[in-house]
Every structure is written in C-alpha cells, then in structure tokens.
Amino acid sequence: MLGQEIKKLVIYTIFLAIIILPMLGFTGGAEFQAERAFLVFGIGVALLVLNLIVKVIRSHRPPPDHDKPSLPERIGDRLHRIPKIFTLGPLLLAAGTFPLVANNYMIDVGITCLIYVCLGLGLNIVVGLCGLLDLGYIAFYAVGAYSYSLLNLTYGFSFWAALPIGVVLGMICGCIIGYPTLKMRGDYLAIVTLGFGEIIRLVLNNWDDLTAGPNGLFGMKRPPLYYPTIEDGGLDMVTYYLTSLPGLFYFILVIAILIIIGVNRLDKSRIGRAWIAIREDEVAAELSGVPTTWLKLLAYAMGAGFASVAGAFFAAKLSYVNPNFFLFMESCIVLSIVVLGGIGSIPGIIIAGFILIAVPEVFRELEAFRMLAFGAIMTTMMIIRPEGLIPASRKKREFHRQRDEAERGPQ
C-alpha cells in the first residue's frame, strides 16, 4: 500500500516537473528562470507529499460507517433545519449592500458573476435536470443579446418590449436544436449541440447586412425603469435609464433571484420530476407515462429562454455586442459551472458561478496561467468531489416534518 503510493508520488512529481518547469522557467526569453519555476514546482511537490501523508493516516483509520449519513449530507440537513430567513436573509443583505461598499471594478465582476449564475441555472435545466449534454448553450445567450440589440436599434423597442420577443426567439431556437436531436444521447448529442453553437456564432459573424458581422452592434439603450410623477397637475411617466453600475447590478440581481425562484419551482414541480425521470432512465420514464419528446423539447426551450434573458441584459448593459462574446469557451465555462456546482443543485451552481467567474479575475495578473489554474481546479474537483460542491438532494425535509406532526395529531 505504502510502496504503491510512493510509486505514484514519484510519477506525479515527474509529471509536474515536465509540465511546470519549462512553462514557468522560460517566460522571459530563452534564459531559464530557476527561482520562480522551482518555487511553484516545490509547492506542487509539497501538496503531493501532503496528500500522501493524509492518505496514509486515513488508511489507518477504521472504514467509514455506511449507515451514517455522509458529512455533506449532515451539513445539508443542518442547513435545512435553520429557518430560511436566517440563511437567505444575510445573503440577500450582503448582495444588496455590495454595490455600496465595492468599487466599480468589483461591481462589474459581480454583474458578470450574476449573468453566469443565470446561464448556469438555465443550462442546469437541460443538463442537470433533463440529462441532455449541451455544448452549444451560449448560442441562446447570443440569440437573446442580438434580438434585443436588433429590435432596439432597428425598431426602437424598449428593453421590456424586446425581452419577451427575445425569450420567444430563444425558445424557438431551443426547439430547433432540440427537435433533430431528440433521439440522440451522450456523445452524439454533445457534438450536434456543439455544432449548433458554432453555427449561430458563424451566422452572426457573416451575416453582415443584419448583424454587422465582426464589427458588432452598438448603441443599444440601457434597460429603462418607468415611474410616475405629477407634473403640471397631470400624472406623467418618467423614463429612467439604468446607466450606473450599481443600478445595473441591482437589476441583474433581481433577474437572477427571479430565475432562481423559477428554476427552483420547476425543479420541485411535476415537470421537474418528469425531467429527472428522463435523466435517470428515458425508456422507463416514457413507459411510466411521461411524454419524453415534449418534455425534452420543453427543457431545451426553457433553458434557452433563461439564457435569452441573460443575453438581452448583457447586450443592454454593455450597449455593444459582437460575435466573439459567444465563443465555444463560454459554453464550456457555463457547463463547468453546472458540473462544479453539482449537477441539478441550485445552491451549488450559484456558488460555482461566483467561484469560476470571480477567481480568474483575482488571478488576472497571472494572465495565461489563469486557464491553467481553471483546468487544475476542475481536475482536482472531479477527483475529490465528482458529485460537485453541493450535491443535489431530492429528499423532502419539509414534508417529513409535516407528516410526523400529522401522525402525532390524532393521539
């Protein structure tokens, strides 16, 4: 056992040396910068040794008791027993006061985080609940962004008028990609959706007459708010455009909260149960009376609808869109958020959204190595916690309590 672990350690160390030493050593020309390279390499080796020690200590402990719920399960149980106001209250308060204490750069990162949380939650319907691997999800985000941009620039539609149209267009696109892929599963589905994502981007890039190609569209109005005032004795509506970053932050915060509530409700509804049944066993679901065709299309449409909302906001916030915002990489990041957070788990996805968007910003100075760190985090997570940060739980705690009371009642 120990011998095997030491053998692994040696192999990993050689691996690390091959990857890290040249990459970090030759950054400023051809001269080898030993100090920096060996520092990072040393940290890596230290982590490996630490891992070995932990493993050895663990192997001397008695095997875990399987009847007892695991630690995350127990923590989850505890969290659910605390009344929601004590857990959600401070969170909302923190989110609400964030723009007051943060600088503009931080608020901007916060807005991006929230946009990605919305996207993650939308993709969660398709990947997490319905079990359809979608690698071209960002296309629907693009559809939302371009719908608003074009409607606003060409016809002067306000954000609120364009939003439902954008959502409907997104949902139609969702069905267009969904329909031909109804019979596909796993790898095949992933490849088709990936292709679809690229098609949308290439269309946007090349349809110069409509989308202005790679130059993009600019000059869209910010999302407006309307409020009444009394002027000259009559009631008048004043239009106020949300131009400040804190204003936009609150706006996307409200959208995100609405999407969280919406996805949560869907998750716990008859539709959500049917989606999960499809994910678990499509044939059994169909033979239990779940119309799988319709529900899979619905999952694509709903996911695409939520992405469209996020896209419309994104276009309105930036007043600028171009096809390069919707690269395959973005789809990957959204999918990573869902996987890292825990497939099907709403709180997990919210946390993962913040981690995956905010952490690379923190490490902005490392530039090219950000992606390396991103990959390292994902790999480590998949090894130590393949079920995600907060694994999804289908257990009903509320109902449990009610039922106990009902049983005690008549006595």
Add this chain to the structure above:
Amino acid sequence: MTEMVLKNVSKRFGGLKAVSDLDMTVPEGRILSLIGPNGAGKTTVFNMVTGVYPPTRGEIHYNGTRLNRLKSSTIVSHGIARTFQNIRLFGSMTVLENVQVGMHCRTKSGPVRALLKTPFERKEEEAITEKTMELLDFFGLADKYNEYASNLPYGDQRLLEIARANASSPKLLLLDEPAAGMNPIETEALMDLILKLRDTGLTIFLVEHDMKLVMGISEQIVVLDHGQKIAEGAPKDIQRNEKVIEAYLGSGAKAEKKAG
C-alpha cells in the same frame, strides 16, 4: 368490455421472427400469464403492447383503441402500465418521487403553472402526494418514502416498480417477471399482492418463469414457443399439455413420459 385483443400480431427483427401470428385476448378483471422458454418472445409481446416498438404485422386493440402506432406514454394514459424484467427505477429520486412520476399522465400542471405556483398547481401537488402516500401504504413502502430508490433492498425495488406502474391508475397491469430474483417467502407475498391488486379491479397480464407463482394465481395461461402460441387454457390443462412439456423439457421428456 375493456379487454385487450391481439390479432395476427407478428414481429420481425431483421431475419429473426420473434413473434409470429399471435392471436390472444386478455379478458378484463382476470390474471393471465404468458409463459414460455427463454427467447420465446414474451417480452417482445409486452414491448409491442406498450409501444416500445410497433408490430411488423397485425393489430393490437385495447378498449376499442388501436395501439399499433401510439407512443408509449399515450398508451399509459389509455390505462396500460407495466414493470420491467430488469428493474428500471429512477435511482437518484426518492421512493415518493418515483411513484409521483407514475402519476404524470393523470395530472395536468405545466411549466407556466409551476413557475407561477398557481392555486391549481398547489392543490394538484397536494393531491398527488396524498395519493402517492396511499399507494405506498398499500404496498407497505410508506415508511421508506424518503429513501433513494437505489438504496432500497431488492424486494422493495420490485414492489416500488409495481407501485409506480399503479400510480398511473391503470386498468391493465403488465408485470414482466415480477418474481425474478425473489426467495420463496417473497414470492409468496408477491402472489398475495397480485391477488389483492386483481381484487381492486385490475386486469393482470403476467410474464413469469416461476411456475409456482404462475400455476398458483393464473386464471388463464398462454404458452409461447419460438414466437408461436402453442397452448392456451387453465393452469391444470397447461400442466398436462404435451406440447408445453415438450417445449420446456425437449422431446426426450415426452418419450420418457410415454414410456413411464
């Protein structure tokens, strides 16, 4: 009369004739068993009846409706539910939810109602949960409602499959080898349960290898061999039918029996 009628039903898989010219009727309110050696085409019959694939030839009618080209989920809503030979539960869902999914075709709330959480949706959810708990009580799984289906012991998983099928309020219940892998005591309990289900007015259509169960509860038996019906009748007649003995034990057995 809500009976199921199969007329001249055949199924080909490429060159293989899985079922050929099968004529049979599943009468209402009875327990009918379909038996036969391995590969006789029993599960194929179930798959055709439940719309997994359409028959190559022939007609399947239920209660006046032609089932041939209908989708499986539509067939379920016509009152035909089934279980599977190898258990197919929704493992990461709870026992409660598994049964709730079975109620899908008898409930209505769509995505809009779920998003808005309308009073209709709430009431329906309450009704679903209440009915589910009643069903779980009936199957003796009520105290395990909050367990993940994959964590249940084998026998309970079999029960849960039947409970889930029952949640769609079927009139005809198809059980595909429900006793597979059960010990004699569990099989005994299963027989009682099937009889109890029959007494609630359900028609039971059974595929089973356990002869004790088949002979113990069936009111009628159809025997398939190489996709063809070779016998039909009451359990006693089937036990004495020479064609059946030959199909199960080979022609040598027949000769032995004649000699002895």
